[in-house]
Amino acid sequence: MTETIASLGPLHLLDGRWVVGDVRRPDGCWVEFREDGLYEHERGGEGQLIPWGRIMLAPHITLGAKYPDNPHYGLLGLLGGLPGPWRGRGGGYLHLTLRHPYEDWLARFDRHPHRYPLVELLLLEELLRQTAAAREAHLLGDPEWLGAVVGRLAPQRPWAAGAIRAVVSGARQPEQATEA
Template sequence: MYLGPLERAEDGHWVLGDPLHGAKGGHVNLLPEGAEHWWRGTREVLVPWARFMSMDGLAISGSRVGSSRAVGFLNSIGGGGPVGILGPCWTLTLRHPYEVWVAQISHHERHYHWAHRYLLDELLGQLIGTGRAHLLGDADWLASVVEHLAPQRPFSAKAIKSTVAKAIVL
């Protein structure tokens, strides 16, 4: 079960990014106590959910090539595409102390459907923006939301917001 780069791990927790890249990339484990970022095989940091203040973006493209750092560099000088020079990443503003946190993640081998990327971005944004980021660490709750969202194909920003809002109150 997955929603773009968000998928359930074998042990039941949810992961943002591809953990199978190990020493070559990054991922974020969504755990009950917070978001645990791994980069190149090393645990970087565990950020408690209470520190999440706002989401600045989930930069990821549909294809693995489109999410590469090389394409990110070209996007940064050419003005296009969702991915910047860091490659695919999740950017947030944290509190206590205030800081910007950038968690680089690896793209899976599979293609990410456009609807999955927009739905996931909206899901993360709504939960963090309303002070409910801790729900991302509730594996069973998140499974029910992903199960509801994954088959959806809303075609407008308004429909995406509405679809996610309905899913998180199920």
């Protein structure tokens, strides 16, 4: 497997497929963005496909714990990004609300050995949130569309919530992104 430079937090392009998590770990778990939906690769078993049409509410990403005290990081999530023996340890969760039937769904993924900048997690969450809210979640399964959007978002470093929303909104609309 060959990896390209394109990434946004735990979202990476690998052999033409967008995945969340480290696919190189033996017996690991990760989430793949496919044309027909999100596919969760689970440890030691078959995965689960969630069709794009079932995704109702935007996802939330946590590292190190399912429900950490901090909105994004548990203790292991913080330690996993630091140099030393904890580097790359632990994993994260993609939290979704699904429809038909309505349910909360967690997809686990193994983290990469490098640190995920918080701003990249926020940009990724906002991208997923806006795309789901616009009922365009199926676009996440289009590698070219997602690659173009990630390419526009990756160099951005907004910190204010309004700026993050605006940058993502512009990146999702190619004609607006080229005017800026």
